[in-house]
Amino acid sequence: MPTSRNALLLIAAVSLALVGAALYLQHVKDMLPCPLCVFQRYAFLGIAIFSLIGAFANKIKAFGVLALLSAVGGLVAVGKHLYVLAHPGFSCGIDPMETFLNKIPTATALPWLLRADGLCEAAQDTVLGLNVPQWSAVWLVTLTLALVWVLVRRAR
Numbered sequence: 097m098p099t100s101r102n103a104l105l106l107i108a109a110v111s112l113a114l115v116g117a118a119l120y121l122q123h124v125k126d127m128l129p130c131p132l133c134v135f136q137r138y139a140f141l142g143i144a145i146f147s148l149i150g151a152f153a154n155k156i157k158a159f160g161v162l163a164l165l166s167a168v169g170g171l172v173a174v175g176k177h178l179y180v181l182a183h184p185g186f187s188c189g190i191d192p193m194e195t196f197l198n199k200i201p202t203a204t205a206l207p208w209l210l211r212a213d214g215l216c217e218a219a220q221d222t223v224l225g226l227n228v229p230q231w232s233a234v235w236l237v238t239l240t241l242a243l244v245w246v247l248v249r250r251a252r
Contacts (some may be wrong), residue, residue, distance in 0.1 A: 103246045104151040104160065107239055111144035114235055117207065121228065127221060128214030132177040132195040134203075135209060136232050139170025143239055160247045167240040174236055177229040180216045 115137055129137070137144070143166045150159025183187040194212045197203055203210040220227055226234070 100156045100160075100246050100249060101154070103149045103242065104147040106158065107150070107242050108144040108147035108161070110235070111140045111147070111239065114232075115140050115144070115209075118228075121210070121223075125221075127228065129212055130177075130214040130216040131212040132173050132180070132216050133214065133228070133232075134197050134210055134212045135171050135173035136177070136229075136236070139173060139236065142166030142169070143243075144229050154247075157247065160243055162190075164240065164243040164247065167236055167243055168246075170232070170236045171240060174229055174233045176218060178233060181220070181229060183226070184217065231232050 116141075117128065118133070118137060122129055142162045144161035146166060147157045150156050150163065153159070164249070197210075197212045198207075203212075223231060
């Protein structure tokens with residue numbers, strides 16, 4: 097049975113791999129991220145950072161909770177993204193949301209990673225049968241359940 101520390105390291109590795117996959121889709125396959133995609137990237141990065149800090153600082157519970165909050169935030173973003181895709185013509189709030197996101201210091205410092213340039217409705221291309229927001233939802237649910245497992249296991 098893996099330790100909580102090893103589980104957090106695996107969660108961080110998966111989260112970073114998913115951000116890497118998003119960058120591949122953006123820069124190699126020319127799939128521009130929309131504001132909701134960027135929110136999901138922030139969530140995956142939050143999960144990774146808090147999981148790594150929790151694992152290395154041996155503060156499993158405190159940083160596990162922060163990673164879990166990041167995952168829940170990602171679930172909210174991907175839920176809205178899936179809603180937008182299921183209801184054609186429904187806007188994802190591209191004007192104010194895009195402006196806000198692209199002015200955050202992290203977006204100006206790392207535009208290749210966190211700049212929103214796409215349309216939420218355009219996320220229709222599939223990868224292995226699912227579109228990117230659907231894959232994001234699968235992984236966010238998986239990571240959320242893994243983090244809950246780490247926290248419940250740690251509480252016993």
